[in-house]
Amino acid sequence: MWKEKNQNRKGKIHELSITEEILRICLEEANRAGAKRIIKIKLKIGEITNIVPECVSFYFNILSKGSIAGNAKLDIEKIPIRGKCKNCRREFFVEDFAFVCPECMSREVEMISGRELTIDFMEVQ
Amino acid sequence: MAVKIINIFTDVLEENEKIAASNREIFEKNNVFAVNLMSAPGAGKTSLIEKTIDFLKNSIKIAVLEGDITSSIDSERLEKYHIPVIQINTGGECHLNAYMVSEALPHFKFNDIDLLIIENVGNLVCPAEFKVGEDMKVMILSVPEGHDKPKKYPLMFRESRVLIINKIDLKDFCDTDLEVLKKNALEINPSLEIFEVSCKTGAGIEEWSNFLVRKIKS
Numbered sequence: 378m379w380k381e382k383n384q385n386r387k388g389k390i391h392e393l394s395i396t397e398e399i400l401r402i403c404l405e406e407a408n409r410a411g412a413k414r415i416i417k418i419k420l421k422i423g424e425i426t427n428i429v430p431e432c433v434s435f436y437f438n439i440l441s442k443g444s445i446a447g448n449a450k451l452d453i454e455k456i457p458i459r460g461k462c463k464n465c466r467r468e469f470f471v472e473d474f475a476f477v478c479p480e481c482m483s484r485e486v487e488m489i490s491g492r493e494l495t496i497d498f499m500e501v502q
Numbered sequence: 503m504a505v506k507i508i509n510i511f512t513d514v515l516e517e518n519e520k521i522a523a524s525n526r527e528i529f530e531k532n533n534v535f536a537v538n539l540m541s542a543p544g545a546g547k548t549s550l551i552e553k554t555i556d557f558l559k560n561s562i563k564i565a566v567l568e569g570d571i572t573s574s575i576d577s578e579r580l581e582k583y584h585i586p587v588i589q590i591n592t593g594g595e596c597h598l599n600a601y602m603v604s605e606a607l608p609h610f611k612f613n614d615i616d617l618l619i620i621e622n623v624g625n626l627v628c629p630a631e632f633k634v635g636e637d638m639k640v641m642i643l644s645v646p647e648g649h650d651k652p653k654k655y656p657l658m659f660r661e662s663r664v665l666i667i668n669k670i671d672l673k674d675f676c677d678t679d680l681e682v683l684k685k686n687a688l689e690i691n692p693s694l695e696i697f698e699v700s701c702k703t704g705a706g707i708e709e710w711s712n713f714l715v716r717k718i719k720s
Contacts, residue, residue: 391596391628398514410508420514425657427627474656475689484692488660496510502503 392429395494396436402496403446412501415446423456423493425474430455449499458491518632521600525607525635532612535718536620538598538636540658543624545644546668548576549701550710551619555583557711562616562718567606569598569623576621586610597628600635617718626655630662638717644669646676649683652690659690664697666710671700 399420407415422428430453441447458471462478463485469478476486513519529536541547555564565586568577577589588606590598603620610618620636622629630639641662643651646669652659659665665687673680680698687694695713699706 391631394595394599395514398517402510402512402514406508406510410506412506412508413503416505425660427631427655427657474653474660476692477689484688486692494514496512496514498510499508501506501508 391427392432393436395428396433396440399433399496400437400440400444400446403449403499404444406499407445407501410501412499413445414502415449415499416502417450417452417500418446419497419499420451420453421456421493421495421497422453423491424458425488425491426494428494454497456490456493459489460486461489462486515632518600521604522633522635525600525604526637528607528612529618529635529637532615534612534615534618535638536618536634536636537714538620538622538629538634538639539642540622540626540629540639540662541624541642541644542626542647545624545642545647546701547621547624547642548579550642550666550668550699551580551621552583553699553701553704553707554619554711554714555580555585557707558617558715559583559585562715563614564617564619565610565615567603567618567620569602569621571595571623586615592623596623596625597632598622598634599632603634617714626651626658630655630658630660638663640664640666642666642668643683645672645678645680647678648676649679649686652683652686656690659687659694662691662694664695664713667696667698668701670698670705671702 403415403418422430434451437451459468460471460476461468462483464483465481467478467480477484478486539547551566566580568589570576571592571594574589577587580587588609590602590606620634639662641658684696697706697710699710
């Protein structure tokens with residue numbers, strides 16, 4: 378039996394890996410633009426994701442210390458779940474995670490928002 | 503100094519998705535069907551793998567990638583089947599990501615594998631967030647966990663192609679309403695394929711295994 382052990386990995390919950398990735402992308406972009414300081418980062422987090430914004434902010438404050446993103450403000454916008462009925466084309470907010478069209482009761486509903494986990498823009502100096 | 507706006511519009515998980523896509527290419531090139539098996543701890547992932555191997559061992563070649571925070575208890579359980587098993591210990595992380603899977607893949611001899619079952623870390627939250635390159639996400643919910651779980655962990659139900667309701671041998675001892683459970687799950691994901699099984703008695707294993715074989719061959 379093969380065993381692949383990765384015991385050196387630090388224990389993380391997923392918001393930590395995600396926040397590390399946010400910081401990495403932002404620092405890379407800021408560097409490319411020749412920015413000296415990141416003032417604000419705008420994030421969009423969809424409601425069906427399992428990401429807790431407070432948790433991301435908490436980790437961000439710790440991870441960004443000493444970098445040009447230290448003291449940057451995280452502006453997190455929660456994006457509600459919207460669906461579009463494939464049958465009658467109606468767009469609506471999905472409440473209580475029920476993907477059922479309120480117009481024609483069809484279950485053929487496409488999720489058009491709510492799954493976001495994106496860095497929208499940054500304000501830099 | 504003037505404030506400048508930099509537009510980014512980047513998906514935070516883009517890097518993970520890129521690695522997942524390259525894992526997927528490896529599976530496709532080698533004709534391997536990959537299943538990402540997810541559930542809460544104790545719902546019966548390893549038991550389902552055992553029952554599936556028992557049922558399919560003469561018709562398809564199966565390999566398993568075991569993901570656990572620590573220990574190799576699950577992969578040791580599978581030793582008796584003499585199939586390729588690789589254990590990944592995440593060392594604390596609550597899910598497998600595409601990178602961890604990509605590190606393990608070179609240890610498999612893919613020309614001898616039809617189906618790779620990737621057993622994710624027991625958790626109904628984080629594994630739903632990270633693709634690993636699978637052809638199909640399958641989740642298990644066991645009867646004692648209750649019928650409210652789809653509403654509490656919607657992403658897992660939305661992302662999965664199959665819901666296996668395990669431990670149906672316990673249904674008379676639990677307050678779980680299976681009809682409500684199925685209704686809740688189908689509201690979140692109407693295209694979910696649902697199987698009621700018992701890894702204890704073997705009920706439903708044939709239906710699930712046959713479905714799996716149809717998917718592999720299609």
